[in-house]
Amino acid sequence: MSFLDELNESQRAAVEYNDGAQLIVAGAGSGKTRVLTYKIAYLLTQGVSAGHILALTFTNKAAREMKQRICHLVGEDVARYIWMGTFHSICARILRKHAAAIGFTRDYTIYDASDQKSLVKKIIKDLKLDDKIYKPGTIIDRISTAKSAFVSPEEYAQSKQFAQADSVMNIGRMPQIYAEYDKRLHGSNAMDFDDLLMYTVILLQNNADIREQYQSWFWYVLVDEYQDTNRTQYLLVKLFAEPQNKVCVVGDDAQSIYSFRGATIENILGFQQAYADARLFKLERNYRSTQTIVNAANSLIYKNKAQIRKNVYSEKEVGDKVRVTGYDTDREESHAVAQQIVMLHNLEHRNYEDIAILYRTNAQSRSFEDEIRKRNIPYRIYGGLSFYGRKEIKDAIAYFRLVANERDNEALDRIINMPKRGIGDTTVDKLREAAAMAGQPILAVCREPERFAPLLQAGTRKKVQAFAQMIDELHTLMQEKDAYEYTQAVYERSGLMADAVTDYSPEGIDRRGNLEELLSAIHQFVTDRKAQDEDAHINDFLNEVSLLTDQDERLDDRTPRVTMMTVHAAKGLEFPVVFVVGLEENLFPSPFCETEKEMEEERRLLYVAITRAEQQCFITYANQRWKNGQPTFNAPSRFIRDIDPQYITRGSSVPTMMPPWIEQPRTPRTMMSHPTTRPTEQLRQATVTPPARPATLKAVKQLPKQPMPDAVISEWKEGDRIAHKVFGKGTVKCVYKENDNEKIDIVFDDKGKKTLLLTYAKLERI
DNA sequence: TGTCTCATTTTTTTT
DNA sequence: AAATGAGACA
Numbered sequence: 001m002s003f004l005d006e007l008n009e010s011q012r013a014a015v016e017y018n019d020g021a022q023l024i025v026a027g028a029g030s031g032k033t034r035v036l037t038y039k040i041a042y043l044l045t046q047g048v049s050a051g052h053i054l055a056l057t058f059t060n061k062a063a064r065e066m067k068q069r070i071c072h073l074v075g076e077d078v079a080r081y082i083w084m085g086t087f088h089s090i091c092a093r094i095l096r097k098h099a100a101a102i103g104f105t106r107d108y109t110i111y112d113a114s115d116q117k118s119l120v121k122k123i124i125k126d127l128k129l130d131d132k133i134y135k136p137g138t139i140i141d142r143i144s145t146a147k148s149a150f151v152s153p154e155e156y157a158q159s160k161q162f163a164q165a166d167s168v169m170n171i172g173r174m175p176q177i178y179a180e181y182d183k184r185l186h187g188s189n190a191m192d193f194d195d196l197l198m199y200t201v202i203l204l205q206n207n208a209d210i211r212e213q214y215q216s217w218f219w220y221v222l223v224d225e226y227q228d229t230n231r232t233q234y235l236l237v238k239l240f241a242e243p244q245n246k247v248c249v250v251g252d253d254a255q256s257i258y259s260f261r262g263a264t265i266e267n268i269l270g271f272q273q274a275y276a277d278a279r280l281f282k283l284e285r286n287y288r289s290t291q292t293i294v295n296a297a298n299s300l301i302y303k304n305k306a307q308i309r310k311n312v313y314s315e316k317e318v319g320d321k322v323r324v325t326g327y328d329t330d331r332e333e334s335h336a337v338a339q340q341i342v343m344l345h346n347l348e349h350r351n352y353e354d355i356a357i358l359y360r361t362n363a364q365s366r367s368f369e370d371e372i373r374k375r376n377i378p379y380r381i382y383g384g385l386s387f388y389g390r391k392e393i394k395d396a397i398a399y400f401r402l403v404a405n406e407r408d409n410e411a412l413d414r415i416i417n418m419p420k421r422g423i424g425d426t427t428v429d430k431l432r433e434a435a436a437m438a439g440q441p442i443l444a445v446c447r448e449p450e451r452f453a454p455l456l457q458a459g460t461r462k463k464v465q466a467f468a469q470m471i472d473e474l475h476t477l478m479q480e481k482d483a484y485e486y487t488q489a490v491y492e493r494s495g496l497m498a499d500a501v502t503d504y505s506p507e508g509i510d511r512r513g514n515l516e517e518l519l520s521a522i523h524q525f526v527t528d529r530k531a532q533d534e535d536a537h538i539n540d541f542l543n544e545v546s547l548l549t550d551q552d553e554r555l556d557d558r559t560p561r562v563t564m565m566t567v568h569a570a571k572g573l574e575f576p577v578v579f580v581v582g583l584e585e586n587l588f589p590s591p592f593c594e595t596e597k598e599m600e601e602e603r604r605l606l607y608v609a610i611t612r613a614e615q616q617c618f619i620t621y622a623n624q625r626w627k628n629g630q631p632t633f634n635a636p637s638r639f640i641r642d643i644d645p646q647y648i649t650r651g652s653s654v655p656t657m658m659p660p661w662i663e664q665p666r667t668p669r670t671m672m673s674h675p676t677t678r679p680t681e682q683l684r685q686a687t688v689t690p691p692a693r694p695a696t697l698k699a700v701k702q703l704p705k706q707p708m709p710d711a712v713i714s715e716w717k718e719g720d721r722i723a724h725k726v727f728g729k730g731t732v733k734c735v736y737k738e739n740d741n742e743k744i745d746i747v748f749d750d751k752g753k754k755t756l757l758l759t760y761a762k763l764e765r766i
Numbered sequence: 767t768g769t770c771t772c773a774t775t776t777t778t779t780t781t
Numbered sequence: 782a783a784a785t786g787a788g789a790c791a
Contacts, residue, residue, distance in 0.1 A: 058781075086781070196781095422768095425767085568779045
């Protein structure tokens with residue numbers, strides 16, 4: 001087999017074995033995708049036909065790339081029949097077909113994070129719980145944890161473990177909330193992301209005929225990134241693979257970084273127990289990075305206890321040492337990184353696309369963005385507001401959703417008064433109540449208000465009815481037209497486009513542009529699907545979009561750009577030059593990890609970050625960082641100490657001030673509202689003993705609001721620093737008055753009218 | 767009902 | 782630094 005010659009010995013062994021269950025432990029950069037693609041190609045040459053292969057990945061992007069590579073090996077006409085996709089998209093596909101078996105219709109909606117949140121908020125309100133204690137975020141997290149562990153509401157109510165964790169958090173009513181949440185989702189003919197997996201397992205468990213149908217259909221099951229699967233996914237894989245157990249999972253326990261989402265590292269560690277005669281293969285040769293980078297990463301991960309020991313090595317050049325540099329402030333850090341990028345580009349002729357900045361939290365991106373833009377360096381930020389996350393796009397999509405699934409109450413909530421129809425919150429509340437009373441979808445109440453909600457005023461009834469009628473008319477159109485024509489009809493009938501067109505503000509023009517972009521994306525979709533002789537219905541589009549992530553967008557753009565993203569988002573990618581920034585205590589590692597186990601996950605996260613680098617790796621930290629409008633002071637991350645010093649060189653941009661190591665007191669939860677603030681000077685002098693906290697500087701949160709006459713503002717402009725920034729609502733002009741330690745933000749709307757005035761104090765001497 | 771003003775809060779990572 | 786929410790008022 002000629003193409004197998006392109007593999008090394010261990011890769012080839014892994015590809016050629018397919019007698020049964022198989023675990024491939026693939027070190028970073030060891031060609032794991034290559035093995036998977038070649039394995040699939042090999043299976044095809046062995047007579048397994050494409051349609052009988054199921055390959056599950058973590059992201060759409062990974063699926064698409066793998067499919068492309070297989071196309072190169074075996075041709076597109078074969079590759080297109082492989083069942084390749086994310087867990088979620090494969091499940092969504094199966095559930096569409098068998099929706100009735102689990103009590104849904106095939107038009108079910110997939111709720112995204114914001115739908116979940118608003119639903120949970122309503123439940124908390126209806127159950128009359130305190131939203132200070134029952135925070136939507138926490139609740140959603142608990143529900144997701146349960147679903148990831150395949151725990152139903154009933155089982156949740158029985159579970160001592162969940163009950164105990166809830167009582168610690170003082171959220172003892174969780175079982176009721178979970179049950180109610182489940183009920184309302186079902187009532188809305190909707191599922192959240194976790195449901196897609198959970199219901200597929202339920203479907204297969206409860207329906208022997210369907211289960212056997214898939215089990216005999218899938219001859220071979222492959223799973224990528226197995227270290228990031230949760231219990232529900234484990235069950236799912238098992239259900240697909242039984243009874244033959246021709247299953248091949250690939251993963252790296254050292255790169256398991258999604259436990260917060262329910263991933264359990266036990267899946268990969270216990271694979272050989274789960275599949276009795278499973279064979280283990282290891283890929284240990286790293287083809288990506290220099291020896292120094294591999295060694296540095298190894299020395300870091302060596303500090304973790306729970307892991308499959310392996311010996312990842314590189315035979316590339318030794319390469320540069322990892323450069324660790326500390327700065328006084330976060331501003332200096334981003335300034336220096338941007339400057340370094342300029343130098344890399346101009347002096348070492350690095351392409352911008354070869355460079356990435358990786359950080360722990362999305363919030364860190366802003367300062368780098370500012371500095372990089374100042375220097376006119378092209379860049380791209382992943383993970384910010386994605387196109388499909390924009391308000392006007394979500395509104396348009398909410399129309400699609402409601403028309404397709406009239407029970408989708410979250411979509412209705414979004415659009416019933418968008419654009420303005422004079423249907424306010426009070427009316428919607430009444431409608432909701434009437435709907436709950438009658439056991440009807442809210443839209444049904446809108447259709448016949450006199451029957452379900454006679455209390456509404458005549459004028460309101462009319463408005464509500466008109467809305468329902470519009471939706472119903474669109475419903476007819478939806479069935480007649482393709483997605484493109486239908487979208488045009490939606491824009492027109494809903495008044496969305498008219499609303500954007502008459503708005504001449506910069507934001508309005510932007511909104512219109514986005515709506516047009518959506519339309520052209522749908523046009524593209526229709527053309528593509530028709531060329532493939534596939535359906536081009538709006539529901540097909542909706543399906544695809546609701547499972548999209550921000551990393552799946554913007555393929556067209558080929559300008560070389562510096563990449564900025566979180567370390568999580570960088571998993572699976574590689575760059576010649578990588579900056580890992582913000583390596584400080586209380587940031588990286590995150591202040592929220594308390595157990596040693598969580599700390600090990602943070603360490604793995606840094607391992608992932610470092611191993612993204614092919615040739616050069618820079619690590620930076622800042623002694624002072626602005627957080628929530630307040631300065632915070634943190635010691636350099638303990639992880640820097642974990643890396644063997646022989647692979648590190650100290651950066652020299654500022655006087656090296658790595659203090660002799662002090663165990664940074666980790667801010668306990670209860671103290672979070674009073675962040676420790678310590679002046680930089682103190683940090684410099686700190687020796688072995690943890691420094692006391694001399695409060696020579698105090699950050700004053702917010703000055704009392706004071707009227708600020710325009711005259712005063714113009715007076716301040718003279719000689720003061722004035723910054724311009726553009727963000728969501730309007731233009732902000734910040735006026736700093738240094739001597740009085742005050743800063744004023746004046747927010748103007750598009751017409752130059754003053755809309756918001758905030759006064760902040762900077763550091764105040766005591 | 768909708769807009770404007772002010773006040774409070776903020777736990778990381780994402781399919 | 783920014784978003785979200787509550788309350789006042791037109």
